[in-house]
Amino acid sequence: MTLTDAPTTAASLRDRYVAIRGTTEALAAPLSPEDQQVQSMPDVSPTKWHRAHTTWFFETFLLQPSLPGYQAHDPDFGFLFNSYYEAVGPRHARPHRGLISRPSGDEVARYRDAVDEAMAELLDRVETGELAGLSDLIDLGLHHEQQHQELLLMDIKHVLSVNPTRPTYRRSEHTSGADPGPAGWVDHDGGVVSVGRASGDGFSFDNEGPVHDVLLRPFRLADRLVTAGDWLEFMADGGYRRAELWLSDGWYTVNGEGWDAPLYWFRDGDDWWIHTLTGVRPVDPSEPVVHVSGYEADAFASWAGARLPTEHEWELATRDVSVVEGNLLPADHLHPVAAATDAPGVRQLFGDVWEWTASPYVAYPGFRAAAGAVGEYNGKFMSGQMVLRGGCAVTPGDHVRSTYRNFFPPSARWAFGGLRLASEA
Amino acid sequence: MTLTDAPTTAASLRDRYVAIRGTTEALAAPLSPEDQQVQSMPDVSPTKWHRAHTTWFFETFLLQPSLPGYQAHDPDFGFLFNSYYEAVGPRHARPHRGLISRPSGDEVARYRDAVDEAMAELLDRVETGELAGLSDLIDLGLHHEQQHQELLLMDIKHVLSVNPTRPTYRRSEHTSGADPGPAGWVDHDGGVVSVGRASGDGFSFDNEGPVHDVLLRPFRLADRLVTAGDWLEFMADGGYRRAELWLSDGWYTVNGEGWDAPLYWFRDGDDWWIHTLTGVRPVDPSEPVVHVSGYEADAFASWAGARLPTEHEWELATRDVSVVEGNLLPADHLHPVAAATDAPGVRQLFGDVWEWTASPYVAYPGFRAAAGAVGEYNGKFMSGQMVLRGGCAVTPGDHVRSTYRNFFPPSARWAFGGLRLASEA
């Protein structure tokens, strides 16, 4: 899609509903019932849970309040598949999602079918205008489902990685990329810049607004992402053992966790290997480094004599590109790929890896969370997390925007987090 | 079987092998792939793991050393399905068994088939006398598998219980038992008594020997198990809130864990309900109390002005009965049942519940663990645990003996632990 045009509201919601719901099932299809059951750490949710929770979202926020006569598919599911909506009622504890063997994956499939059927009826009424006011909420449900498509892939990657047999989600051959060469700098003037997106301007999450002005000093941005090859240099130079490069919390974490390489890297003799969704193979120096925490990204930037960009600097840089395109779903890499060697300007802004920024995730001036339970979507998480920008190889391409604010705690590594350097101009 | 005769060695090992291996699969059959995947706490193992680990036992201790040309079914399984045998090599960490989605349950079924096929060949050779020396080890493998049949049921009960929807393993109607009336006492003289079982005298575990003399003072034993009705009186009398009844470690545990009733009991208004393998229903006062810890058993005995029997007192009492019979598998109660009201002597010695004793689990005088890896079976656990005697409703009936020493830490509640009172004569 273009950066300036909102997703056309003329497009049939129904078509998008069917397509997106189908994509979730297609992503789950290569996984056995057992694969879909496992929760490998508290941050991870089982595939089965993602399939059920996204369905619960439509049932809870659309069908129950708005489809006359709708009966809950199963009265227990409201408890089991609520993620974090306090206003909706009590819920099953997140770290125990992997302990719930029933409903089975098959029963969850029936739940999805039943809700899809009821949603078809609701979508009819939306199309006829009877319930036109619901289209924004349905759109939210679809974007929510797309977020969970990415989470499903992030999570199953972790689930498979803790298995000592190192199984593969979907095997494919890896072709090493071309060496992208050293990064160059692209200068930006800064000044008073308008950032964020207004709620009427196509779909966006509430945390992307209000549109407001910020004052930026002149800065420069690297024209490509930091690569695995760059990271190997950082490691060879003692990056993980030099306290002076690290934030205090980062130094505590790196030592407490024993980190000496990105997540999913492992050593075999003298060589570093990597576990990906498509198989295990040697680290490819040309590809962007991924699965580093915000602490590691910050330490790398210190080591490189640079810093991370702010989220506003990154957003300003996207003004130079006209469309959201890159290594995003439905591309089937499922992993970042080497930057094009012949492209001008700032490459890899969208896709490949979520770029850690220097910006804590806080409210934009004048932010108000949406009313009701969906107001819990973003605002209550504005504490202790950092903003990441741009989407990654497992983000649906029509889900991300130049104003999109992803967020994770700086210690998180199971997200597809990488980085790009910035510095004063 | 009788108490004095060992299982006849004339019985075809092959028949027992086929029967016992089949029973394991039959016990797992009602469970979905997801049910079989879950590990609800570190003490619990997934059903799938039990099925694989018992197979690994035959593969590791019989096929690999003794069947010429045998190739491991899968080289990873030695790591994944070793439980605690240090001598056999490194192993997957116990608390993470539930995270291993692959091999799937179907692959485990194939593993079982492959090993059973190879074992058939080995059993042929045993039958022809070529490998006659292996029959003891095969017998150990079969008793090991029977132990895991009980563990499988104990564990899946816990797995299902943590699901807020309270699913059932195998639904059946409960018929309340007749009130067994107050317990009576049966006196025993004590004196110098021979306990334990010699290794040549039919199958027994190494921890049941050597046979040795102990000096017992006169004592009396209750003629029935403590019931749920008795336990309700204990609770009503403040049993869980009166420090003077408890061992110090028990008091610490009961407060730390917030225990106020046996495991699997829950309150619904004024009534106590119970989660069983066959469904959820009100507590039946006539049935033996089960799923109490050793601490609770000890506190109850203090409250009742009595004590727990020693393991030797219990063993002496079995001299009065001629056969091992009771509520044991393949009976399908899967839960203790009320004592017969018309039976003389000490009732319920075998079956229903494992009876907590006052005896720490330590070596009998002169005990030596078996040589090699199977020597890790029992001896290394002789620390911090208590002996339980008699088998329970989910113990295979031909697996338990009067000399059988089960053991658990006094804090454990997920085993089918109950109690019988004793006192000085």
Place this chain on the structure above:
Amino acid sequence: MTLTDAPTTAASLRDRYVAIRGTTEALAAPLSPEDQQVQSMPDVSPTKWHRAHTTWFFETFLLQPSLPGYQAHDPDFGFLFNSYYEAVGPRHARPHRGLISRPSGDEVARYRDAVDEAMAELLDRVETGELAGLSDLIDLGLHHEQQHQELLLMDIKHVLSVNPTRPTYRRSEHTSGADPGPAGWVDHDGGVVSVGRASGDGFSFDNEGPVHDVLLRPFRLADRLVTAGDWLEFMADGGYRRAELWLSDGWYTVNGEGWDAPLYWFRDGDDWWIHTLTGVRPVDPSEPVVHVSGYEADAFASWAGARLPTEHEWELATRDVSVVEGNLLPADHLHPVAAATDAPGVRQLFGDVWEWTASPYVAYPGFRAAAGAVGEYNGKFMSGQMVLRGGCAVTPGDHVRSTYRNFFPPSARWAFGGLRLASEA
């Protein structure tokens, strides 16, 4: 001091050195050797440690590098009394400071005397111009010591509070303040505003610079701090039990910790009492609430339909006052006091309580940490913390400034944290 004039450099450093070092000892004087030994939680340091660590700072950063022939007072002290300077070498683990009974308090007093004697010699050389370049570093050491004076009082308050006998640091009578009446709003225009302090403009910490412009929208600030009386209303309205008011991390914390009132409040029957450095007494509704976490401050603001100010908004508000004055040391309240009822404008900007802001503690644009070990002073803590502004009742009055950025994790309650409301204009 005035807000615009830096502390005069003409003032004898020696006089300030003697005065500030003496103040530390005077603050410790009411405390027994046992009081000075205790560390009541990992965040707290023993009084004895504060006295030694501040001395170590002068020894390590001034005497050892710059006083010819200086010998370390005790070679072990470099390990024991280094707080967090990685560049200086290994150090004793922070949570174990309370376990070090030797050196005793008396030995620490001798350490202070020895270092003060050597510093006198060094200060002579500074005064004569021989070592003039050191005066900035000595100034840093003195401000460091003043920070630890506040920490000493914060920490001993906690130490005494965990004693069930509720002992008092220095008993004095409390006179209830006059009701300050409802808070009013003072409007500010916003716009492009210069914030921060340049390093040459009197003493400041590195994190206060560089001076830079920020763009502020119009806003309003409450003309007084939130009071204990306001807080009682919040509590009465279910403030601690309403999820919708809280950040997700805050809600998790408030439930995990069981918070239902500020730290140091306790209930006696229907009344709330408070533990202060000067004694235990009923909560005084007229005084500013203190010892609330950033999470609680944020929840209160939500409840009040307002928000917390940003650090820049707060700094802009100080342009309206000409001097830093308020309830600060050496005033002997040691606790916030009620706002003056007859004062115009924004009251209580300085002193009473550190005001939680909405601003995460991050680097100002262009920030570079100082070179060498003292560069670890501030920069490495720029993660996971929030900025607080204005000083409190236990902050030395000549230590705080309009540009001063204090910082704590949003969960911290043992600092003297309170709040003032802000909102859009």
Place this chain on the structure above:
Amino acid sequence: MTLTDAPTTAASLRDRYVAIRGTTEALAAPLSPEDQQVQSMPDVSPTKWHRAHTTWFFETFLLQPSLPGYQAHDPDFGFLFNSYYEAVGPRHARPHRGLISRPSGDEVARYRDAVDEAMAELLDRVETGELAGLSDLIDLGLHHEQQHQELLLMDIKHVLSVNPTRPTYRRSEHTSGADPGPAGWVDHDGGVVSVGRASGDGFSFDNEGPVHDVLLRPFRLADRLVTAGDWLEFMADGGYRRAELWLSDGWYTVNGEGWDAPLYWFRDGDDWWIHTLTGVRPVDPSEPVVHVSGYEADAFASWAGARLPTEHEWELATRDVSVVEGNLLPADHLHPVAAATDAPGVRQLFGDVWEWTASPYVAYPGFRAAAGAVGEYNGKFMSGQMVLRGGCAVTPGDHVRSTYRNFFPPSARWAFGGLRLASEA
């Protein structure tokens, strides 16, 4: 004292009271207020607490019930200085004893003086026969105080050891002992043996009775303790790294804690050094090994092809010696010393180190705890612990007996635990 004669009741209780109370203060005298304040781990209590708690015992169990008109010295002390007597009321949490800076050590001294003064009055009445019935309880209080003298030394040893400066309790020169040569075996016949002590037969704790018969098989006992030299051989042979030597719980602990030598041993280059109460020095191979856990003792015995003695075997061996004598207080070694090389029979039965036995700490047949709060003294700890016998270098010599049952969890190392080997005859 002799083994068969009880301490003469003709001896003036008053003299013993004064002497024993004075010894406690003498043991505390070398310690500063800060030393006496520190609790270095939950198992350890501060010296100040020991001094206060032993005083509380006399106040609570003697003065308050039996001295007319006695007023509690301080109403808070009943809460602060109750150790574990549930029947006496709530108490301060054990792990937080080190956080209570007030009362100070000086105030505790005044508490001791006040109670001693009141006890003098009570002892007068006991001597005149007016309160003759109290002498047993006073005797219990004195033995209780002697137990805490040992605990005081055990605990302060740990407190000083966690200080990286390795301070000394009371410095003295160490003279290496003569090599005791290889251990020999002394045979015992076993048979039916009477063990334990009747309550009327001089002072004993309730857990030493009732006297009862046990049936022992023939056994042999090493004629000396295991030495540090023996232990170095065990270490050199991989003792800490060979799973097959260890109980499962022991193996888990040794790996989890990273043990590779006894507590208080540390390596300096190729040499092993030891921290003792009298200073730091190289390990002396001739002296008994001490500060090993029960797990280590058991593993050593396995390595040596032997086992630990049962408590009854040990008790039987004391029948061969006529008096309790050995390296016990008031001898001032404060550490085990090498066995005499010219002594016949089983050496070192009393003193030097508490000998870990193979016996879990459980009730003797027919045991009943004393009525009332003092009944909590021993019985409630009969779970999860092992019996140790014989006293150690910091046990008062007139406090230990052949029937004395000390007990610690098998993981405990800060007690003066060592071992002697046993085996089948």
